[in-house]
Amino acid sequence: MYTFGMFSYVYLFTSFWLVTGAYIDGWAHNHVPELETFFTPWHAVLYSGYLAMVLTLLLWIWLRKRKGHSWREAVPEGHGLSLLGAGVFFFGGIGDMLWHIAFGIEAGIEALLSPTHLLLATGAFLLFSGGARHVLRGNCFLCHGEELLERSGKSHESMCKKQLHLRMTQMMYILSVTFCMMILTYMTQFARYTQIL
Amino acid sequence: MKAYAHSPAALATEELTESSVQEHAALHYHEQSSAVLGAIVLSIILVAGLGMLIRRKMAPRGTVTLVLTALVASIAFMREGKELVPAAIAAGILGDIMLAYIPRTQWWMRAWCFVLPFLYYTFVVITLNITADFWWSIHMQAGLPVITGFAGLLTSLLLFRG
Numbered sequence: 001m002y003t004f005g006m007f008s009y010v011y012l013f014t015s016f017w018l019v020t021g022a023y024i025d026g027w028a029h030n031h032v033p034e035l036e037t038f039f040t041p042w043h044a045v046l047y048s049g050y051l052a053m054v055l056t057l058l059l060w061i062w063l064r065k066r067k068g069h070s071w072r073e074a075v076p077e078g079h080g081l082s083l084l085g086a087g088v089f090f091f092g093g094i095g096d097m098l099w100h101i102a103f104g105i106e107a108g109i110e111a112l113l114s115p116t117h118l119l120l121a122t123g124a125f126l127l128f129s130g131g132a133r134h135v136l137r138g139n140c141f142l143c144h145g146e147e148l149l150e151r152s153g154k155s156h157e158s159m160c161k162k163q164l165h166l167r168m169t170q171m172m173y174i175l176s177v178t179f180c181m182m183i184l185t186y187m188t189q190f191a192r193y194t195q196i197l
Numbered sequence: 198m199k200a201y202a203h204s205p206a207a208l209a210t211e212e213l214t215e216s217s218v219q220e221h222a223a224l225h226y227h228e229q230s231s232a233v234l235g236a237i238v239l240s241i242i243l244v245a246g247l248g249m250l251i252r253r254k255m256a257p258r259g260t261v262t263l264v265l266t267a268l269v270a271s272i273a274f275m276r277e278g279k280e281l282v283p284a285a286i287a288a289g290i291l292g293d294i295m296l297a298y299i300p301r302t303q304w305w306m307r308a309w310c311f312v313l314p315f316l317y318y319t320f321v322v323i324t325l326n327i328t329a330d331f332w333w334s335i336h337m338q339a340g341l342p343v344i345t346g347f348a349g350l351l352t353s354l355l356l357f358r359g
Contacts, residue, residue: 023271023274023275026275027274030276136253167257170257173250173253173255174260174264177264178246178263178264178267180246181242181264181268182267182268182271184242185238185239185242185268185271186271186272188235188238188242189235189272189276191235191237191238
């Protein structure tokens, strides 16, 4: 049984996986000399994180669709833009591979401004911010809002007062915003292209 | 103690010609301006992200420490600057303590947005003086926390309005 709580936990974990992959890849670009291929273990961590994240989202949508829900009901509230982000990241990834084949691997500051890397960052930002958008619309991390509405006829926020749910919803929002901030600091490294600061 | 390129310690080992002096001066300028810009950008991202959490009442105790440490540690892992992680933790804890006690009014929140980056970069300057051959002049070292504080304050004007 794939509950909404499970979806949320897995989505959070895969967000962490993807952001870790991005930083590991960044580490490789800074520490491994003459990185001249797209097929590296660091890219494997990055792209497998993306794949896991998208599969988590698509599996939830597919299960909801199987239960006869409309597309609008099947996509968790706030995750419409996450789907767009998944598409942007997908085309960014393919574009990145073609870009590397055509123009070679970026070195140093180039990696932060390459158009395909900017596409990947935009896609990742939209994916990470999905959790925050979900919470901002008054939803709980562990309950599916629509199910609660069906049961109570009240707004979700007024219904879900369980301490654990409130804490986890807060945590989801904090981590979602933190991952977005980490992507922003990652992509603005050109402004601290110095040894330590 | 780490000796950075273009620092007085590094230059002392090098035979200087007129052109190399000019070259070092240009590198000094670019390295410093890039570092200050980076500090301003990080302050804006930090205050904007935390401001969003605070405004939505989604910042329980420990949030400032968690977010600031995550940002600094991840950059340190990828590049350099592991010695700055304790500075981030210290500034984060002080930021959390202040946040717990100040009233959530517009002016207090704006003041907090100035103080957080100011504190972090004050700790950064102190850390670099202790752990590295930090060659910046006193004017630059004293001004860095202030300019980042202003960046935080300006960002807060967009977040805490009316």
